[in-house]
Amino acid sequence: MNKQQPLLQINNLSLAYGAKEILKAVQLTVCPGEILGIVGSSGGGKSTLLKTLTGLLPANAVITGGEILWQGRSLLSGGRLNSSGLLGRKLSMIFQDPTASLYPLQTIGSQICTMLQAQGQFDTAASLQSAAQVLAGLDFSKPQAILNSYPFQLSGGMNQRVCIAMALLLKPELLLADEPTSGLDLLTQQKILRHLLQLKTDHHTALIVVSHNISALAQIADTIAVLRQGEIIESGPAQTILNRPQHDYTRKLIEAIPHFRKEFLL
Amino acid sequence: MSALLEVASLSKTFFSEHNALPAVCNVSFSVAPGECLGLAGASGCGKSTLARLLMGLTPADSGTVSFNGQPLDFADAALRKNYYSQVQLVFQNAAAAFHPRKSIGSSIMLPMLNYGCTKAAAQERSIALLLAAGLTPQHAEKFPHQLSGGECQRAAIARAISIKPRLLICDEITSALDVQTQAEIIQLLLKLQAETKMSLLFISHDITLVQEICQRILIMQSGTIIESGPALDIITRPQQHYTRELVTAAFNLTKI
Numbered sequence: 134m135n136k137q138q139p140l141l142q143i144n145n146l147s148l149a150y151g152a153k154e155i156l157k158a159v160q161l162t163v164c165p166g167e168i169l170g171i172v173g174s175s176g177g178g179k180s181t182l183l184k185t186l187t188g189l190l191p192a193n194a195v196i197t198g199g200e201i202l203w204q205g206r207s208l209l210s211g212g213r214l215n216s217s218g219l220l221g222r223k224l225s226m227i228f229q230d231p232t233a234s235l236y237p238l239q240t241i242g243s244q245i246c247t248m249l250q251a252q253g254q255f256d257t258a259a260s261l262q263s264a265a266q267v268l269a270g271l272d273f274s275k276p277q278a279i280l281n282s283y284p285f286q287l288s289g290g291m292n293q294r295v296c297i298a299m300a301l302l303l304k305p306e307l308l309l310a311d312e313p314t315s316g317l318d319l320l321t322q323q324k325i326l327r328h329l330l331q332l333k334t335d336h337h338t339a340l341i342v343v344s345h346n347i348s349a350l351a352q353i354a355d356t357i358a359v360l361r362q363g364e365i366i367e368s369g370p371a372q373t374i375l376n377r378p379q380h381d382y383t384r385k386l387i388e389a390i391p392h393f394r395k396e397f398l399l
Numbered sequence: 400m401s402a403l404l405e406v407a408s409l410s411k412t413f414f415s416e417h418n419a420l421p422a423v424c425n426v427s428f429s430v431a432p433g434e435c436l437g438l439a440g441a442s443g444c445g446k447s448t449l450a451r452l453l454m455g456l457t458p459a460d461s462g463t464v465s466f467n468g469q470p471l472d473f474a475d476a477a478l479r480k481n482y483y484s485q486v487q488l489v490f491q492n493a494a495a496a497f498h499p500r501k502s503i504g505s506s507i508m509l510p511m512l513n514y515g516c517t518k519a520a521a522q523e524r525s526i527a528l529l530l531a532a533g534l535t536p537q538h539a540e541k542f543p544h545q546l547s548g549g550e551c552q553r554a555a556i557a558r559a560i561s562i563k564p565r566l567l568i569c570d571e572i573t574s575a576l577d578v579q580t581q582a583e584i585i586q587l588l589l590k591l592q593a594e595t596k597m598s599l600l601f602i603s604h605d606i607t608l609v610q611e612i613c614q615r616i617l618i619m620q621s622g623t624i625i626e627s628g629p630a631l632d633i634i635t636r637p638q639q640h641y642t643r644e645l646v647t648a649a650f651n652l653t654k655i
Binding site: 137396 | 547557606
């Protein structure tokens, strides 16, 4: 069987905050251009998993076992993660609270330039031009006005699209998205999901999207993994998980989604 | 059947240095006794401002709010106190709606004490309310920061219904919660509504949630009620393009 080499492989990863076990033998694989959705309730370890990959863990976090491989190469040495060489161009992340992940005292345009400078692109005019193009592609009708704005002048949904634009400019091979649509209204949620899908279709970017909403996730994910109390209890193709959940917990997650009344669907 | 709450031509415009933002424009509707009325619209459309206008937390520029046929004057302290005994609001951010340095129990007792209940009776009822809201008597001793978001929202609902209001206004009460906690809070709300027969004004961006709870729905866009009607009509035969967009987005995001 000639399978594509996975971009990221997480083998039996266990992690603890002090004595408290947070992740238990987590097993995940992401191939290039694949969207992996991770679903579970609050406190299940979803965000911790993403933080592990980006090295954003708190000081008391200890990787107690397992392996993380990037294109077959181990990222762990002596229980510490070394992903700094990957951050930016290869591995990027967008956060649940986009307004908090943007610098409040710099305009959007200026922080995009700073970000690209860190990646070796020093031509400000070129940076701003490509930023404007990407913003226009994300349904901003006046990209120039966005570049001149401060984060507080934009809504949560607009800031989230700015963060997606920044990720697009870096063209990472893998984008991590932590609850990218929670706290946004339905129309904005739909828009953000469409743009994330666009990353995959237009740029062959792989994504790991974390959410507590399994049906929103199923709109874009190829594969879904269900994380409960630090353990992957079920994973597989998105439609299989949604239509034939094996685990009671997964069924509960599906039932919790508000549904249209039956008489409204006839 | 005469209306419990009647809102007529309510308007509010906010001004900044350069701009005027009409947040609520000429809004009229009524809530019947025992009715669950939904208000749906995207963020920034004026839903929360409308809720604040109804509670007198933000003064309206023009228009009237009448309760039980009587027009309200929020400047009249006696009228206001009587109104708040019958109309209560539950906010989106439950943790911020509690005094951070008071125990949950004493916060729940406060409205009852304000309306003439004895301390002993308020204490006894606060325990019963915690149980009815799916919490335990031990939660009375805790402080807001020791509770999860869902627990805090349960306590906020317990506090709001402690004085048996005839109308409960819920402003995005589940949007900060995960879907499982959201489902639990909605079950709780429906149970309490069935028991008390209070009216609900349920405000949310999520029209799926609104149609689960409400018989009638108002759709708000840019400060204006653009469409209203029975839930069935709004969902199956939306008249406005915007309503169709909302319903389609909701349908896509919840389909299994």
